[in-house]
Amino acid sequence: MINGVINESSTTQSTLETRHSDVLVVGAGIVGLAHAARAIDRGLSVRVIDRDHQAVGASVRNFGHCCITAQSGELYDLARHGRELWLHYARESGFWAVESGAVVVATTATELAVLTELAQLREPGQIRLLTPAQVAAELGRQDTVGIIGGAWLRDDLRVDPRTTVAKLAAWVDTRPRAAVHWNTSATAVESGITRRARVNTSRGAFEADQVYFCVGHDVDYLFPELAEAHQVQRCALNMLRTQAPKGLDLAPAVLTASSMLRYQAFTEVPSARALHDELAAEHPHLLAIDANVMFTQRPDGTLLLGDSHRYAATQDPFLDESTSRTLHRTIGTVLSGHDLTVIERWQGIYASSPRGPLLVADVAEGVTVVSVTSGVGMTVGFGLAERNTATLPHRQPEPAPC
Ligand SMILES: Cc1cc2nc3c(=O)[nH]c(=O)nc-3n(C[C@H](O)[C@H](O)[C@H](O)COP(=O)(O)OP(=O)(O)OC[C@H]3O[C@@H](n4cnc5c(N)ncnc54)[C@H](O)[C@@H]3O)c2cc1C
Incomplete structure (x- = not known):
């Protein structure tokens, strides 16, 4: 166990079944969903879990402003790469996005x-x-x-923060090899026990080759030492x-x-x-x-x-x-x-964080923590997801059943 608490007594038999996927994303805000979307488009099976019944975090409370032009350095590169992806997923999943400037x-x-x-x-x-x-x-x-x-x-874009994440989550959930599980809290992560990383949740264990923890500002609940080191x-x-x-x-x-x-x-x-x-x-x-x-x-x-x-x-x-x-x-x-x-x-x-605008840390084999530690997650989320998923394999889509 890397961190967190396993509360075996509260885990019922029916939730103990372990679920496998190529990629597991914890957190259905924009950062988590962007990682899920990029993994789906590499042909991978993907599960997303979120502790709430719908996303209510930073991604729905903001201005919906992809503030691309005013970024500099690494954030500017991520923002520019993410711009095309915002427009791509707006077309795919039907959320409102405009090249508004x-x-x-x-x-x-x-x-x-x-x-x-x-x-x-x-x-x-x-x-x-x-x-x-x-x-x-x-x-x-x-x-x-x-x-x-x-x-x-x-070059700035706008999306509607109240509806974007819900539409993107619905799109992820309807992909053939993907699913979103709401009201499912990650409590701990284990790795090195099997070939895959295992995440224990309030609804049993999930396993994946690659796990992304995209829990926004709650990174300290699951990874207190990491959050402390990054001064989150x-x-x-x-x-x-x-x-x-x-x-x-x-x-x-x-x-x-x-x-x-x-x-x-x-x-x-x-x-x-x-x-x-x-x-x-x-x-x-x-x-x-x-x-x-x-x-x-x-x-x-x-x-x-x-x-x-x-x-x-x-x-x-x-x-x-x-x-x-x-x-x-x-x-x-x-x-x-x-x-x-x-x-x-x-x-x-x-x-x-005063240490920097991004926290991306491999905390164990196949387990990456991703948190945008500045107020630009809508601007850089897709670019960051593209960069973080670049090393994942591509898989051929499964043949359609006859
Ligand atoms: C008021 C405001 C205005 C902003 N304006 C802008 C803007 O205009 N442009 C811009 O680029 N950025 C803006 N930002 C920043 C941007 O909103 C954030 O950087 C971004 O939304 C972070 O996304 P996220 O997915 O990491 O976090 P969140 O959207 O907070 O999502 C994290 C998710 O993780 C889930 N979670 C947490 N713990 C667990 C767990 N243990 N198990 C399962 N699920 C868990 C939560 O339920 C949540 O749904 C603004 C932020 C705020 C608050």
């Missing part, structure tokens, strides 16, 4: 300088600077008050949903100045330091809640607004109303003229 709103010369500097580093056309009138038009605003320009990030924490974010503002049809994700402090491609340009200092002087309340003020519009017209960041090993479940109000008020300025009546609030949690 993103708009960044600039309200000061420093913000515009950051956008200009990044645009100059990228291929022509990938980042296009916008006039105040163009930004206002994107936002459905009649005026340009407070806007001095902005930028269009061509939980990052909690306040989020809000508003009613659909009349007449607003917003395809791109919308980012603002505080977003530029959170994505590496922006923070690497020379004016990023000045932007930080400017926000600290002009909008300390945004830095105090570690804000990334941004929003997206769902296909039903409602808006997802966020977000703040709070770090702890275990998060308090309580939402600070003043934080939510700050986010709501700030976005109210960006979308002035629109009615932003709030209809829902929630807390999202994702894994975070």
